[in-house]
Amino acid sequence: MAHDHDDHDHDHEHGSELSEMQIRVRALESVLTEKGYVEPAALDAIIEAYETKIGPHNGARVVAKAWTDPAFKQALLDDATKAVNTLGHVSRTGDHLVAVENTPQRHNMVVCTLCSCYPWEMLGLPPVWYKAAPTRSRAVKGPRGVLADLGLTLPADTEIRVWDSTAETRFLVLPMRPKGTEGWSEEQLADLVTRDSMIGTGFPKMPGAPS
Amino acid sequence: MNGVHDMGGMDGFGKVEIEPNEPVFHAQWEARTMALVRAMGAAGAFNIDTSRFFREALPPHVYLSSSYYKKWLLGLTANLIAKGFISRGEVETGHASEPAKPLRRGRLTPDQVSRVMTRGTFTREAQAPAKFKIGDRVRCRNINPVTHTRLPRYVRGHTAIVERNHGPQVFPDSAATGAGENPQWLYTVVFDARELWGADADPTVKISIDAFEPYLEAA
Numbered sequence: 220m221a222h223d224h225d226d227h228d229h230d231h232e233h234g235s236e237l238s239e240m241q242i243r244v245r246a247l248e249s250v251l252t253e254k255g256y257v258e259p260a261a262l263d264a265i266i267e268a269y270e271t272k273i274g275p276h277n278g279a280r281v282v283a284k285a286w287t288d289p290a291f292k293q294a295l296l297d298d299a300t301k302a303v304n305t306l307g308h309v310s311r312t313g314d315h316l317v318a319v320e321n322t323p324q325r326h327n328m329v330v331c332t333l334c335s336c337y338p339w340e341m342l343g344l345p346p347v348w349y350k351a352a353p354t355r356s357r358a359v360k361g362p363r364g365v366l367a368d369l370g371l372t373l374p375a376d377t378e379i380r381v382w383d384s385t386a387e388t389r390f391l392v393l394p395m396r397p398k399g400t401e402g403w404s405e406e407q408l409a410d411l412v413t414r415d416s417m418i419g420t421g422f423p424k425m426p427g428a429p430s
Numbered sequence: 431m432n433g434v435h436d437m438g439g440m441d442g443f444g445k446v447e448i449e450p451n452e453p454v455f456h457a458q459w460e461a462r463t464m465a466l467v468r469a470m471g472a473a474g475a476f477n478i479d480t481s482r483f484f485r486e487a488l489p490p491h492v493y494l495s496s497s498y499y500k501k502w503l504l505g506l507t508a509n510l511i512a513k514g515f516i517s518r519g520e521v522e523t524g525h526a527s528e529p530a531k532p533l534r535r536g537r538l539t540p541d542q543v544s545r546v547m548t549r550g551t552f553t554r555e556a557q558a559p560a561k562f563k564i565g566d567r568v569r570c571r572n573i574n575p576v577t578h579t580r581l582p583r584y585v586r587g588h589t590a591i592v593e594r595n596h597g598p599q600v601f602p603d604s605a606a607t608g609a610g611e612n613p614q615w616l617y618t619v620v621f622d623a624r625e626l627w628g629a630d631a632d633p634t635v636k637i638s639i640d641a642f643e644p645y646l647e648a649a
Contacts, residue, residue: 244459244503246524248466250516253526256473256537262465264543269464270454273547313549315596332438332582334482335498340548344464346452350498352443359438359584359637360627368446379635383438385580386616386640387552388596 269344278341278391279412281306283405285318286396296320299391303341312340315386320393321419325378328366328419329390330358336384338391342414349418359383369420392419399426431483431576432583434490439584439627460499467506472546474534476509479606483578484509552599554613561615561643566592568619569649570641578606581645588626589649590619593638601642615643 251257281303285292294302299316316338319327331337335350348354357365362379366372373379382390394416400408403426415421437443455461471481485493485505493501510516515531538546562568570585580602596616604612623635 238457238459240500240503241457241459244462244466247503247507247516247521248462249524250520250526251466251470251510254516254520254530256475256515256530256533257466257469258537258539260540261469261538261543262462264540265465265468265547266455266461268543268547270461274454311548314551314553315549315599317594332584333436333580334485344454346449347498348446348448351446352437352440352494353446356437356440356443357446360623361632362635363632365446369448376634379632380620381635381637382618383582383637383639385582386596386602386642387549387599388616388618388640 273340274343275341275412275414275417276409277343278338278414278417279409280405281318281341281391282393282412282417283408285393286400286408287405292393295393312338315388316341316391317388318391318393319380319382321395323377323395325380326373326419327380327382327390327392328358328362329382329384329392330354331384332356332359333385336387336389337418338389341389341391342417346414366420369415371421392417394419394423397423397425431486431578432574433486434493435486436583438582459503463499463503463506467502468546469538470506470510470515472538472542473536475515476513477600477605479578479600479602480608481505481509482602483606484512486578554598554600554611556598556615557613560595562592562595562617562646562648564592564595567649568592568617568641568646570619570645571647573645575603577603579603579645581641582639584626585621585639585641588621590621590625590638590641592617593620594618596640599642601644603642603644617641617643617646619646 252259284306285295291302295318299318300312300314303312303316321327332355335345337345337349354365359381362381384390397411411424413421413423416423467481471478485501488501488504507521511518517528520527567589569589570581570587572587573581594617598613599616600611601614604610618638619641620636620638623631623637624633626637
C-alpha cells in the first residue's frame, strides 16, 4: 500500500482524478496527523498487517491441526483462544474466540445481523457479502436460502445453527474433514480449508479439486 | 436504537452475491479509513461500542446507500466531532486550525501496532452472581432504547434456552454512551426458528445470540 506521507498536495501517483472518497479520507487523515492524533507510519503498519499477515491462512492452520490432533481439537472446542495461542506458528488471538464443530447432524453458520463482527485474527477482514444487507437480513430467518445463493445444499434433516455475533464473542466454524484425506499432513490439509468453510457458508475444497 | 442497521429478519435486500477474488481493500481510501479507525480507537479516543453507535446513528438513507468503509468514515468523522477532537471546519479545510485534545492512551506509534492487532479482553469482574444457569428458559425483554444496544429487534419478547455463560463483560449499552463499562453476565441463548418466525419456519433451524443479562428475564 504505497502512501507518500510528505505529499501534502496529494497528487495522485498516476495523475488521474482522485475520487471524492479519496479526497475526503486524505483530508481527515491530514487533520488527524497535524493534530498529533495519528502517525501515518502506524497506519501503514496496520494496513500491511491486514494485507499480508492476518488472513484465513491463520484459521486454516488451526482447523488442519484440529483435524489431525484429537487432543488439540478438544482443547479448541473447550477454549479456542487458549488453544490457538498454544500454536507458535499462528498469530496470537484475543479473548472470546469460540470454535463450533460441524458434524453430519449439525451445520453451523456465523453472521452478524447488527454490523460485521467476525474473527479478524483467524480470517482477516470480512468480505463485502458478509457485511452486506442480504446476508445480515436473511441468515437468521432463512439460512438455507443464503446457503443456496452461495451454492450450498445441505440434507433436509441436517440441523442448521446460526450464530448471530451480537457481543464480542467471535465464532470460528470447524468444518468436517473432507473424505479421501487420510494420512495427509497438516500443511496439505490447511490448503483445503477455505475462509467460507470457517464461516459456515462454504465447504472445504475436495482433495484434487483445482485450487 | 431501532435503526436500519438492525437487519435480522428483514426482507427485500436481494441475493447474497460473492465477488470472485475480492481484494482486502477495493481502494486506498478504504484501507486508510480502516487504519484511522483502528489507530484512533487504540489511542483511546473512543471505545468500540461508541464507534458502532455512530455508524448506526447515520441517517437511514445514508446507512443503506453507503459502502461499508464509507459508513466507517462518516461514523468516525461524526464521532470525533462529537467528542471535540476535531471540528467540522477542520474536516472541510483538511487542516488543523484548533488546539488538539489529549488522547487517553496517547498516539499509536508504529512499534505498538503488532500488539494492538490482537484484541483486548472484554471480561471484567462480576458485579453480582449470575442470575441464569445453562439450560434455563429465558425471555428477551421488550426494550427499545434510543441509544446503543446489542439486543436485536427480532428476538425481543421471544423465549430461548441458555446454552453458554461467557462470564461478565463490558456492557455495550452503557459503554457506548460514556456511562462506564458496567459489566454484565453474557450468555449464548438459543431460539427455535419457529419461536422467532412462526409455525411455518424451518424446524431444523436454530438461532443464537449472545445476550447480556439485562436483556433477559426468566421464562
